[in-house]
Amino acid sequence: MVRNGDVWVSDVFSSVIRYEFQTEMFDTEPQTMLKLIDDLRNGTDVESDPFPPEMQSNSPKQDRKKLPHMFRANSLDAVSAEVAEVLRHHDIGRTKLYPARLLKKNGDLHEGEFFFLNIRELKRGFDPEHSTNVRPGPNPNAGDRGMMPFILDHDQVAVTSDVLEGPDLWLDPTLFRSLFFKGALAKELIAKKLIPGTGTESRAIARCVVVPPA
Structure with missing residues (x-):
């Protein structure tokens, strides 16, 4: 049926616009970042350590608006606190959320709270x-x-x-x-x-x- x-x-x-952020880890630990991105695409369990401690915007132009609720920060999937709260009300199995510290080009924090999403299912x-x-x-x-x-x-x-x-x-x-x-x-x-x-x-x-x- x-x-x-x-x-x-x-x-x-x-499909949404990818937001450009930079982090020292892309330069100092490129293999770690590439493995992290590959693991996330394959549903692999990822601990918090491989995620960059913070990411900073590459462009003041993208800082003029509030970040969307679901987007790609470079190659990492990110969600807002509002999305994270909804996910916690449902069965997401082994999927994990890790706090994401996202900065504007001038060093100020982006408005809102965000999380990196590690979908493991x-x-x-x-x-x-x-x-x-x-x-x-x-x-x-x-x-x-x-x-x-x-x-x-x-x-x-x-x-x-x-x-x-x-x-x-x-x-x-x-x-x-x-x-x-x-x-x-x-x-x-x-x-x-x-x-x-x-x-x-x-x-x-x-x-x-x-x-x-x-």
């Missing part, structure tokens, strides 16, 4: 046969089955009902640049206007089609 609305998908960390439920407008994955030999649509809309991405088991937030390594939410978590983030829009026709987050397992 097909069910819509139980699972939602977003490419929020790939992986589920392989993407179903390309029942999906529409998804693109070929960049590395099918490594298990990629697709890439998120250029313009995301409801009911384009299909997942199997297996993903309804377990935590409410997860990565699917078979669908490149995807981030999945169960319905209750997605709807709370939407209701509180915590999912940033992309400024295009693409939805920031969209309902999935849920199909039986193969």
Whole structure:
């Protein structure tokens, strides 16, 4: 039985504007930073030590507005305290939040409190046969089955009902640049206007089609 609305998908960390920050660790410990970025993409457990103690904006221009609730600080996924609070009300499994100290170009702290997000939960439920407008994955030999649509809309991405088991937030390594939410978590983030829009026709987050397992 097909069910819509139980699972939602977003490419929020790939589609919103990436905010440019600098940290000495990128210069003094480049291999540590590259490993951290790779681990985060693969859902690996990351301790707090590899995260930079603080990051500073590269541009006064980007400091003129308040940072969004979900964004990429260079290559690190960051969320506001408001998003973190919502996540704590749901089952996020082994996913972790680490405080992020983000400075403006002039050294002042950015308004608000922020956290780096280490998503540790992986589920392989993407179903390309029942999906529409998804693109070929960049590395099918490594298990990629697709890439998120250029313009995301409801009911384009299909997942199997297996993903309804377990935590409410997860990565699917078979669908490149995807981030999945169960319905209750997605709807709370939407209701509180915590999912940033992309400024295009693409939805920031969209309902999935849920199909039986193969």
